[in-house]
Amino acid sequence: MTTTNQVSGGPALEARDITKTFGHVRALRGASFEAFPGEVTALIGDNGAGKSTLIKVLSGVYSPDAGQILVDGKVVHISHPRHAAALGIETVYQDLALAPDLDAPANVFLGREIRRFRVLHHQGKMRQLTETRFKELGVGLVQDMRVPVAAFSGGQKQSVAIARAAMWAEHVIIMDEPTAALGVVQTANVLRLIETIRDRGLAVVLISHNLLEVLQVADRIEVMRLGARVARFRKGEADAERLIAAMTGSYVTEVSA
Amino acid sequence: MTEQDKPTLSAELEAEQTTDVTAAEIRPRSRWRTVAGSQVFITLAFLLLLIAAFTMLEPGKFGTVNNLTLLAQNVAILTVVSVGTTFVIATAGIDLSIPSAIILGEVFTVKALQMIPVGDRMAVAIPADEANALVIVLPLLAALFAGFLIGAINGMLVAYLRIAPFITTLATLGAGLGVALLLMNGVNAATYAIAQVADSDLFFGVSNLIVIALGVVILGYIGMHMSIFGRHTLAIGSNEEAARRVGINVKRHLLKVYIVGGVAAGFAGYLSVAYFTTTSVAGHATDNLRAITAVALGGTSLFGGVATIIGTVVGVWIPAVLQNGFIIIRVQPYWQMIAVGAVLVAAVALDQWRRRSQNRS
Numbered sequence: 055m056t057t058t059n060q061v062s063g064g065p066a067l068e069a070r071d072i073t074k075t076f077g078h079v080r081a082l083r084g085a086s087f088e089a090f091p092g093e094v095t096a097l098i099g100d101n102g103a104g105k106s107t108l109i110k111v112l113s114g115v116y117s118p119d120a121g122q123i124l125v126d127g128k129v130v131h132i133s134h135p136r137h138a139a140a141l142g143i144e145t146v147y148q149d150l151a152l153a154p155d156l157d158a159p160a161n162v163f164l165g166r167e168i169r170r171f172r173v174l175h176h177q178g179k180m181r182q183l184t185e186t187r188f189k190e191l192g193v194g195l196v197q198d199m200r201v202p203v204a205a206f207s208g209g210q211k212q213s214v215a216i217a218r219a220a221m222w223a224e225h226v227i228i229m230d231e232p233t234a235a236l237g238v239v240q241t242a243n244v245l246r247l248i249e250t251i252r253d254r255g256l257a258v259v260l261i262s263h264n265l266l267e268v269l270q271v272a273d274r275i276e277v278m279r280l281g282a283r284v285a286r287f288r289k290g291e292a293d294a295e296r297l298i299a300a301m302t303g304s305y306v307t308e309v310s311a
Numbered sequence: 312m313t314e315q316d317k318p319t320l321s322a323e324l325e326a327e328q329t330t331d332v333t334a335a336e337i338r339p340r341s342r343w344r345t346v347a348g349s350q351v352f353i354t355l356a357f358l359l360l361l362i363a364a365f366t367m368l369e370p371g372k373f374g375t376v377n378n379l380t381l382l383a384q385n386v387a388i389l390t391v392v393s394v395g396t397t398f399v400i401a402t403a404g405i406d407l408s409i410p411s412a413i414i415l416g417e418v419f420t421v422k423a424l425q426m427i428p429v430g431d432r433m434a435v436a437i438p439a440d441e442a443n444a445l446v447i448v449l450p451l452l453a454a455l456f457a458g459f460l461i462g463a464i465n466g467m468l469v470a471y472l473r474i475a476p477f478i479t480t481l482a483t484l485g486a487g488l489g490v491a492l493l494l495m496n497g498v499n500a501a502t503y504a505i506a507q508v509a510d511s512d513l514f515f516g517v518s519n520l521i522v523i524a525l526g527v528v529i530l531g532y533i534g535m536h537m538s539i540f541g542r543h544t545l546a547i548g549s550n551e552e553a554a555r556r557v558g559i560n561v562k563r564h565l566l567k568v569y570i571v572g573g574v575a576a577g578f579a580g581y582l583s584v585a586y587f588t589t590t591s592v593a594g595h596a597t598d599n600l601r602a603i604t605a606v607a608l609g610g611t612s613l614f615g616g617v618a619t620i621i622g623t624v625v626g627v628w629i630p631a632v633l634q635n636g637f638i639i640i641r642v643q644p645y646w647q648m649i650a651v652g653a654v655l656v657a658a659v660a661l662d663q664w665r666r667r668s669q670n671r672s
Contacts, residue, residue, distance in 0.1 A: 136558040151556045153549035155616030156542075164546055165557030167539050174537050 064127045066091045066225045066257035067112065067143065072121035073281075074107055081107040082118070083281040088274075089226060089257040094248060096260045096268040099278035100301050105261050106230070108278065112259075113145040113228055114138035125225060142224030146215050148231045154204035159184040161203055162218045184221075191250050193217045194243075209240025213247055220251045227251060228259040233267060245271050265294045277301055283308050350610030350662050351622040357654070358625050358632065365636035373639045380518070386631045387524035388579045388586065390624060392598060393605040394531035395575025397623045398568050400606050401535070402548040403615025404469060404476040406572045409599035411487025412461040416454035416580020417590040418491045421500045423453035439506040446504050451581050458577020459570055461487055466569030470562040484599070491592055501589040508585035520586060527575070532620045534571075541618075544568055548615025604630065604651065608658050612666075629654060 065088040074082040082104050089095040099105050110116045112123065114132040122129050125141050132138050138145070152161045159181040167175040168183075181199045193213045203211055212232055219227045229248070233241040248271055252258050262268050268275060275292055277285040277300040285300035285307045299305035366374030392409055399406045424435035427446055434446045461483055468479040507519075514522045535541035543564050546554040555561050579598075584590060607613060608629055609622025633654075634647040 135556060139558070147556070149552075151550070151553040153546040153553045153616065155549035155612075156546060160542060160546075161553075164542070164554070165559050167542060169539065173539060174533070175539050175542055177537075 065089055065124070066126060067259070068124040068127075069108065069112060070122040070124070072108065072111055072118045072123070074111060074116060074118050081281055082111070082121075084121070085278065085282050087112070087276060087283065089259050090274070091225070091257045092252060092255045093273040094252050094258040094260055094271055096262060096272035096275045097278065098262065098265070098268055098275060098297060098301065103278040103301070104281040105278055107281075109145070109228055109230060109259070109261060112138070113143060139222065143226045143228065144219035144223035146212075146219045146227065146229040146232055148234060152203050152211060152215055155202050157200050157202055158188075158214050159199055161214060162187075162221060166222070187221050188217055191217050191220060191247060193247060207240065209236050209243050212236060212240070212244055216244065216247055216251070220247075220254075220256065223256055226257045226259060228261075230261050231263065232260070233262065233264065241267070265297050268297070269294065279303055349619075350658065350665070351619050351625065353661065354608060354610060354622060354625045354629065354658060358629050361629065361632050361636065365632070365639060368636075368640045373636055378635070378639075380521070382628075382631055382635055383521045383524075384518050385635075386627050387518075387520040388582050389598065389601055389605065389631075390524040390627050391527045391582065392576050392579045393602040393623045393627050394527050394620060395572040396599075396602040397531065397535065397606050397609075397611050397618050397620055398541075398544055399476075399572040400603070400611050400613060401541075401544050401615060401618035402565060402568050403613070404565070404568070405480060405603065405613075406465065406569070406576075407477065407480040407599045408461055408465060408483040408487055409572075409576045409602055410595040410597075411484050411491065412458050412573050412576030413580040413583060413595045413598060414491045414590070414592055415457040415461060415487055416577035417584050418494050418580075418592070419453040419457035419577070420450040420505070420581050420584045421502060421590055422494065423450040424502055424504050425500075434504045435500065435502045437504050439503045439510070442504050442507060447508060450505060450584075451578075454577045454581035454584075455574050456577070457580065458573040458575065460573070461576070462570035462573020463566065465573060466566035469569060470565035488592075495590065495592055497592065499590045499592055502584065503588050505581075505585045506588050509582060510585075520582065523582065527578075528620060528624055531623075535618055535620050540564075540567070545616055545618060548612075548618070550616075601630070604655055608655055610658070610662060612662070613659075 067087075067089045069085060069087040071084045071086060072082050073080070073084055085104060085108050087097065087108060097105050097108070107116065111118045112132070114135045114137050117131070117133060123132060124130065125143070130141060132141065132143075135145070153164060156164070159177070162184045163175075163180045168179050170176045185199060203214055206214065216227070216229065216232060219229075232248070233244050236244060245267065248258055248260065252273075260268070260272060269292065273289050275287040275297065276283055277287075277297065279301060280303075284303070285305060287296070296305060300307075362374065372378065392413065396406055396409065421435060424446070425433050427434040427449055429437050429441060429443070429446060434442070437446070465476075465480055465483055468474045468483075469476050509518070509520045512518050535544070543554065543559050546559065547561055547564060551561055554564075583595075605626035606623050608626030609619055609624070611618040611622060630647065630651045633650050634644055637644050637647050
């Protein structure tokens with residue numbers, strides 16, 4: 055699998071010198087981050103390194119105390135998750151955020167329903183579009199678009215959540231530990247889906263604790279420690295040992311403030 | 312992907328393709344099986360069975376058009392209320408304040424009639440055939456407004472102050488009744504002014520009340536199952552956080568849902584005055600429980616996220632058919648209460664069992 059869009063100018067999403075403080079806790083101390091279109095960028099770091107905070111800043115949940123966020127090279131202020139979505143950034147949360155009693159098309163289009171007669175939803179069209187896009191993305195659960203997603207396995211639910219994000223994201227998909235609760239087979243499914251999305255030219259940001267998975271699927275790896283970026287690797291430059299060294303502070307490539 | 316990693320992944324993918332449990336676990340189901348397995352279908356079958364049984368036990372008495380029409384007329388007002396309550400319960404909420412919303416609807420209806428002059432007296436005192444459009448419409452608006460008020464208070468407390476729906480609506484149940492009694496000085500008022508709303512049969516010789524209830528059911532069906540409003544209602548009941556994250560204004564939507572419930576009850580109050588030609592400030596006390604019973608019987612989940620308007624209609628009919636049928640076959644009608652209790656438990660237990668076997672975490 056070769057990436058089609060590896061060298062394409064600037065990053066789709068960039069964070070520069072972000073700081074964020076909660077009371078006495080300095081969660082981010084000048085954190086920077088870049089994600090390029092057509093690449094999977096893994097964001098790794100030990101617990102408390104600031105990954106989640108950075109992701110929440112990028113997806114509009116928190117607003118940063120200082121620093122800049124750039125989407126496609128333009129400075130933006132993301133004040134709300136809906137705002138992030140409008141800028142083409144979708145986030146797949148760890149806890150899925152699906153409505154279990156609704157079926158896959160209803161979940162995919164939740165809050166963005168296709169309307170007819172202004173107040174009604176167009177279920178047939180939404181189902182058909184969902185089916186088409188799921189097929190394109192290779193999400194293999196189109197057997198029944200009418201069952202509530204509660205009936206799906208963990209991997210299938212995750213696939214619905216990711217496919218939903220992929221359908222709406224124009225620039226960036228952020229995924230927070232998408233395989234954390236999945237078995238081997240389901241994880242492989244989800245990783246394959248991530249690669250498909252990447253190959254369609256989106257910037258994928260992957261937060262993961264699983265270093266093998268990161269080495270397998272990431273085109274670039276950014277390592278955070280103590281609220282700032284400490285190392286960057288391209289695919290093939292890193293191995294598990296080096297990543298651990300960077301996460302624990304014994305290997306640093308970045309000069310940080 | 313490095314040369315080293317690639318075999319690992321593709322080996323996994325191969326393994327996944329040969330033993331693809333994830334895909335095979337959900338068998339394609341036909342639409343028919345989905346319908347047949349649902350609780351609506353089971354309760355509807357039960358209702359038809361009941362009707363068939365009573366018809367056979369007393370031929371020429373229960374199953375007559377006359378009797379069934381009368382039944383439909385008797386359940387019409389409860390149907391209107393229950394459709395509204397279905398929306399509230401779909402959000403995993405509950406509305407105990409229905410009786411006070413109905414009674415306030417009645418009181419506002421009568422108060423409006425007392426303010427509309429017709430000739431040399433007030434509308435409240437006129438016979439049915441002297442009523443004009445104003446006499447019909449203004450009290451209706453007043454009753455809907457009464458329901459709107461109760462619903463809006465419920466909604467504000469539940470959505471914005473995050474007080475549990477059970478407590479909120481328990482409070483407005485009592486307080487609303489108090490207001491109604493104060494407004495009426497604790498005494499009922501009779502009026503024939505709007506009686507023709509319930510009595511006459513403008514459509515195909517069918518009682519207006521039945522046509523109105525049918526209209527509300529159709530409106531409720533579209534609202535719940537075909538509209539974006541219903542979709543968001545179910546989404547909030549299913550996973551409030553998920554609804555919030557996709558940008559649904561959960562608080563405002565909950566407020567609207569409680570207003571729907573209140574307005575439906577207020578409308579029922581108006582119909583009640585039309586049908587019974589009097590307010591009933593001491594009545595309706597168990598209408599909330601009857602509506603909740605109907606909704607739960609029909610297959611709407613009290614945990615939210617799953618709702619069916621058709622099921623609610625079936626749920627309204629089952630207790631009514633039992634009561635009417637028992638009287639006709641000369642069984643003490645008190646058995647109806649026991650039977651309804653048993654059916655309710657059976658229906659909800661069946662629903663939970665079905666859902667457990669379907670859902671996976």
